[in-house]
Amino acid sequence: MKSSTLNWPPVVLSVLAIVALALVTSSFVIINPGQAGVLSVLGKSQEGALLEGLHLKPPLVSNVDVYDVTVQKFEVPAQSSTKDLQDLSGRFAINFRLDPTEVVNIRRTQGTLENLVSKIVAPQTQESFKIAAARRTVEEAITQRAELKQDFDDALTTRLAKYGILVLDTSVVDLNFSTDFAKAVEDKQIAEQRARRAVYIAQEAEQEAQAEINRAIGQAEAQRLIAETLKAQGGQLVLQKEAIEAWKDGGAQVPKVLVMGQGGNLPFILDMQQLEGGETTATPIVNSPSTSSVKKK
8 A cells, every 4th residue: 555645836835834934923022122012802902011022912813002101202382370360371391101001091092192192191281280370370480480390290290190191200391471461570670670770879879978978077177187286386387388388289480479477577468470560569467457558669
């Protein structure tokens, strides 16, 4: 009895090899670092996220959706009203990432990352900003910017956590106020500058007045000392010395009027201008109203 062997055509063998290879390759999936996968079999998401590594899956009837779980950054605008009913708008940079263990729920409820940002992150950013802005006035929003950001962070972190979103950090990119408030702030700054200018002018006037008082006190003290010096013995010499110095300061010119006389002698006033013209007048100084004059040619 002869044993029969099947002789498969090369084409059939090649097809079988390709099918076997496809079945083997479709039975495995590799999840890279920074990724998480959701396994769906016949369109139904399976429980348990696929974390980084090699995983088995049913061939041909299964599919794996891969999500990026690294840090994401999006800038989101927000508007609100403050405690004093002033309009306040801002722009925030949100740094977040998806919780790898929650990607199955994210796949079921939100689908893609773009839907997650537009339907969850943006509206919750708006609500969180409203909560933070309503706790303070517009002026406090400027002076207490760190506290405003902290309130915003706390509200946003709590709200996004239930959607499987982990908030890592936020940044206030810009804060804008209404035109009326900006004009009021500008007017206030101008008024404060004018007030500071008025205080400075008042202080300067007060200092100048005090300087005048000090100068007057100094002059009075100097005159008192001069008077005491003149009363003392030798005061006449002081007057003569000052007269000589004043004469030198004036250019050492010949005086126009010269007073002569010392001690008990009767003083005379000598007119030097008449002396230059060839005429000399000497007038004695006496206490009597009938004062005599001597005129020589």
